[in-house]
Amino acid sequence: SQRTEAAIREEAVETVDGREVEVAANVGTPAELGPAAERGADGVGLFRTEFLFLDRESAPGEEEQYETYREAIETFPDGRVVVRTLDVGGDKPVPYLDLPDEENPFLGERGIRRSLGPDSDLFETQLRALLRADADTDTGSLAVMLPLVTTVEEVAEAKAVVDEAVDALESEGVDASVPEFGVMVETPAAAFMADELVEHVDFFSIGTNDLAQYVMAAERGNDAVAELGDFRQPAVLRAIDATTSAAAGADVWVGMCGEMAGDPELTELLVGLGLTELSMSAVTVPAVKARVTETDTDAARALAENALAAASKDEVIELLE
Numbered sequence: 243s244q245r246t247e248a249a250i251r252e253e254a255v256e257t258v259d260g261r262e263v264e265v266a267a268n269v270g271t272p273a274e275l276g277p278a279a280e281r282g283a284d285g286v287g288l289f290r291t292e293f294l295f296l297d298r299e300s301a302p303g304e305e306e307q308y309e310t311y312r313e314a315i316e317t318f319p320d321g322r323v324v325v326r327t328l329d330v331g332g333d334k335p336v337p338y339l340d341l342p343d344e345e346n347p348f349l350g351e352r353g354i355r356r357s358l359g360p361d362s363d364l365f366e367t368q369l370r371a372l373l374r375a376d377a378d379t380d381t382g383s384l385a386v387m388l389p390l391v392t393t394v395e396e397v398a399e400a401k402a403v404v405d406e407a408v409d410a411l412e413s414e415g416v417d418a419s420v421p422e423f424g425v426m427v428e429t430p431a432a433a434f435m436a437d438e439l440v441e442h443v444d445f446f447s448i449g450t451n452d453l454a455q456y457v458m459a460a461e462r463g464n465d466a467v468a469e470l471g472d473f474r475q476p477a478v479l480r481a482i483d484a485t486t487s488a489a490a491g492a493d494v495w496v497g498m499c500g501e502m503a504g505d506p507e508l509t510e511l512l513v514g515l516g517l518t519e520l521s522m523s524a525v526t527v528p529a530v531k532a533r534v535t536e537t538d539t540d541a542a543r544a545l546a547e548n549a550l551a552a553a554s555k556d557e558v559i560e561l562l563e
């Protein structure tokens with residue numbers, strides 16, 4: 243009912259048996275922050291920062307970015323804000339970045355690969371703006387997240403850049419804080435290596451849009467292979483399970499920020515797979531929150547076990563019905 247939904251909006255939700263699940267919003271521009279809070283998002287699980295860099299002649303400077311990140315953190319004084327570092331390359335043209343013309347952009351210089359390569363200056367500026375914004379908002383809790391990670395070296399290298407940025411700011415007498423540090427699991431390599439990556443991070447966030455694309459070798463957005471790239475493919479579920487299982491023994495939380503997280507029909511399955519944070523487009527936050535409150539963890543685990551044992555997508559769909 244309306245009343246229940248309004249009540250649910252106000253607060254954090256938990257399962258029937260008392261397990262808290264954070265329900266956060268994906269945000270692509272500052273204009274989406276307010277509406278996300280109004281819909282009851284506990285925080286931002288994915289702040290895509292590409293908008294800052296698109297449709298302009300040159301990259302935004304540290305101050306401009308600082309203001310934007312500060313606004314995001316201040317919109318959610320009680321919640322976490324996960325900001326993803328720049329994820330350009332491949333299919334998104336940015337004239338001043340001189341992106342290469344690639345035959346397979348989805349397999350080329352994207353995300354963290356560019357941040358540790360040709361865009362290292364931008365990466366440093368972005369990190370400085372983030373660390374300052376976090377330090378200057380005393381209620382905020384910022385998390386920095388890397389896109390398209392495939393190797394442990396990338397994570398270690400990026401963490402070193404974060405640490406260097408903290409040191410540099412401190413030596414300049416500027417306040418900087420050390421944010422939570424995590425990676426997106428959106429490549430098969432990251433899922434396979436999750437038990438090693440877990441040593442280097444505070445959290446994982448599963449990006450099912452790219453993960454399904456790469457696991458199933460089915461381009462996202464290509465209707466001809468959409469059925470193959472379905473999140474309910476057992477191969478996709480097993481990649482998710484590899485990630486949550488790796489984190490289970492460590493002090494690392496696992497969220498999901500791909501489109502899969504916003505489907506209320508899949509909430510029970512995702513809780514059963516061990517996700518403790520779900521981030522989605524703000525419109526679906528109330529429905530997913532409601533589903534969490536109806537979920538029993540034991541039943542959800544049983545559902546997940548069965549889904550992981552399924553031989554086909556159709557079997558998974560049957561289990562969900």
Ligand code: PEP
Binds near residue numbers: 290428448449450451
């Ligand atoms: C994803 O890949 O699932 C994701 C959340 O990132 P994006 O859609 O921005 O690639």
Ligand code: MG
Binds near residue numbers: 428
């Ligand atoms: Mg992605």
